[in-house]
Amino acid sequence: MRKNTELEYDVVLVDNCSTDGSDILSNIPNVKYIVNNINEGFVGAVNKGLKYSLDNGYDYIAIGNNDIILSNNWLDKMVESMKEGVGVTGLMTSDGGKNQSIFTILNRNEVNPQKTDEINKMLENKYPGVEVEEKNSIIFCLALIKREVFEKIGLLGTEFGIGFGDDGDFNIRAMAAGYKLVVRKDGFFYHYRRTTFSQIYTPDKIAEMQKLNIEILQKKHPLHFMETTKKLKVLLTNNHLVGLGGSETFIYTVAKELTDRGHSVDVFTFQKGMMTDKISEFARIVDEPDKEYDLILINHNSCLRKLDGVSGFKIFTSHGIYPALEQPEKGANMYVAISEEVKGHLANKSFESELLYNGIDCERFYPKKPIRKELKKIFSLCQGRFAQDVLRQACKILNIELIETNSGQREWDVEDYINKADLVVSLGRGAYEAMACGRNVLVYDARPYGLNNCGDGMVTSENVREILKNNLSGRNKQIVFDVATIVDELKKYDPEQGERNRQFALENFNIKKQVDKYINFYITKKW
Numbered sequence: 001m002r003k004n005t006e007l008e009y010d011v012v013l014v015d016n017c018s019t020d021g022s023d024i025l026s027n028i029p030n031v032k033y034i035v036n037n038i039n040e041g042f043v044g045a046v047n048k049g050l051k052y053s054l055d056n057g058y059d060y061i062a063i064g065n066n067d068i069i070l071s072n073n074w075l076d077k078m079v080e081s082m083k084e085g086v087g088v089t090g091l092m093t094s095d096g097g098k099n100q101s102i103f104t105i106l107n108r109n110e111v112n113p114q115k116t117d118e119i120n121k122m123l124e125n126k127y128p129g130v131e132v133e134e135k136n137s138i139i140f141c142l143a144l145i146k147r148e149v150f151e152k153i154g155l156l157g158t159e160f161g162i163g164f165g166d167d168g169d170f171n172i173r174a175m176a177a178g179y180k181l182v183v184r185k186d187g188f189f190y191h192y193r194r195t196t197f198s199q200i201y202t203p204d205k206i207a208e209m210q211k212l213n214i215e216i217l218q219k220k221h222p223l224h225f226m227e228t229t230k231k232l233k234v235l236l237t238n239n240h241l242v243g244l245g246g247s248e249t250f251i252y253t254v255a256k257e258l259t260d261r262g263h264s265v266d267v268f269t270f271q272k273g274m275m276t277d278k279i280s281e282f283a284r285i286v287d288e289p290d291k292e293y294d295l296i297l298i299n300h301n302s303c304l305r306k307l308d309g310v311s312g313f314k315i316f317t318s319h320g321i322y323p324a325l326e327q328p329e330k331g332a333n334m335y336v337a338i339s340e341e342v343k344g345h346l347a348n349k350s351f352e353s354e355l356l357y358n359g360i361d362c363e364r365f366y367p368k369k370p371i372r373k374e375l376k377k378i379f380s381l382c383q384g385r386f387a388q389d390v391l392r393q394a395c396k397i398l399n400i401e402l403i404e405t406n407s408g409q410r411e412w413d414v415e416d417y418i419n420k421a422d423l424v425v426s427l428g429r430g431a432y433e434a435m436a437c438g439r440n441v442l443v444y445d446a447r448p449y450g451l452n453n454c455g456d457g458m459v460t461s462e463n464v465r466e467i468l469k470n471n472l473s474g475r476n477k478q479i480v481f482d483v484a485t486i487v488d489e490l491k492k493y494d495p496e497q498g499e500r501n502r503q504f505a506l507e508n509f510n511i512k513k514q515v516d517k518y519i520n521f522y523i524t525k526k527w
Helices: 022-027 041-055 074-080 116-126 147-153 166-176 203-220 222-229 246-260 274-279 301-306 340-348 385-398 414-420 428-436 464-468 483-490 495-508 511-526
Strands: 011-015 031-035 060-064 068-070 086-093 132-135 142-146 180-191 233-237 264-268 284-286 292-299 311-318 334-337 377-380 401-403 423-426 440-445 454-458
Touching: 011 041, 031 041, 041 060, 041 147, 041 166, 060 074, 060 147, 074 086, 074 142, 074 180, 086 132, 086 147, 086 166, 116 180, 142 147, 147 166, 166 180, 166 203, 203 222, 222 511, 233 246, 246 264, 246 274, 246 292, 246 428, 246 511, 292 301, 292 511, 301 311, 311 340, 311 511, 334 340, 334 511, 377 385, 377 414, 385 401, 385 483, 414 428, 423 428, 428 440, 428 495, 440 483, 440 495
Parallel strands: 011 031, 086 180, 233 264, 233 292, 264 284, 292 311, 311 334, 377 401, 377 423, 423 440
Antiparallel strands: 060 142, 068 180, 086 142, 132 180, 440 454
16 A cells, blocks of 8 residues: 555554454554454444544545555545546456456456556556546445545445445445446456455355345345336326427426336327427337336326226326316326325325426536526516516516517427526426526416416525425415516526526436336335
8 A cells, every 4th residue: 555555645444353463553654443342344344444534534535455456546546536426436456347347458368467566557558547437336345435425325334234235235325316436447456355254254155145135235225226127118198298388398308218217118198299209209109008017107187097908007197286187086006296285185185195396307407507697688488478468567677688489489499598598487397497407487477277477486495395385386475476576576586596496406306316206116116
């Protein structure tokens, strides 16, 4: 370590109740020597070292086994790889499976993996510069982890006992928390592999422990193993897929995310149109559903009735309390409500449901440029004529440009219109999309259904949870708007609220998380 490390570092060495004279290592400078009175296994010992490191303020913590050989600048390379969003970094090694094995790059017959410096130099020549590759797992015989990851997800899982599966569990939790796992391709270390375990346990006992801990890992993270081992046959349904309404856009977004993950997706509707043309670019539009699916996501009771003879785990999602098509009927395995208001409505009809907000593609809807410090441009997604009229008058008074689509209706590339503005006026899904784009949002419209000419006002960090109970529909605050009221609300414009809206959308509306939840419903409730 001293020979191959240029950065300043300290070593936390955990003596796991050894009897071989290891305590001589306590005399080495920069070593914090911690002694366990009993052998706590790999997980227990590592957690003790991690806790000490966190308590003493280290920003980066490397976990390393006692049977590894390091190569030149190993730590420098790993720290350099810790770019924004990266939580765990590893190197190429002699024992890393397909993710980290040196033999995926070099011919096994042409190199000696124990010649670490020689292989390290070969990799540096092959991959000059900081070249990393994102992975779904990093082995913990050597891994560098940011402090903030531990603060967010905790230490290694103690349910894995002496070891095996603990690193996989930590990797899955880190990815679920939004962190990337990367391997630095120009760095190498050698791992002797199980030098301690093989002295204590027989091969049969090691295999038994591995099998048990894999079962624990699968039970703890069923969604991860479903996503990585089984691809689902999924049916999505919507009464109509003609225009660009909320439920139509919802179906498109879910179908796209499922297809991107490799699942087989069919889509059924009674009325085809522009949206089916868009969906057909990546999923199959069916005139008649197949007789069997794994998962069936249903919008609209007309589709639920249509699927009476089709088998599969059926989830009915209700998007509103007023439209007849949104009313629940018997025939689904479970029911989802997109707001607390809808959840209460279903409960009044004796249907138990799970709350799941509408999902937004946050990679499509993102801030292409920051909003201005002063409010200069507004984009309106209002459908009511009265709402458009009062908004035009308010903008004229405040000398603000009002952006409207070419057709006067919602258009496919609506994210481009949103990103031209500092503030968006809309209800429901349009408000969600504007938040994902990092815009200020005024929740208002004058639509012919529900409470006409009402709104919730400007979305703020203080009120968003409350008004979200009614799907940003205007029905929560029920503010009656006129020109003067609109002017007053627009004066509340806050450029810093845009980024807060974006972060809220990522946490609560991200389609990746919502699809995770739908699949998790299938896994946990079906079985």
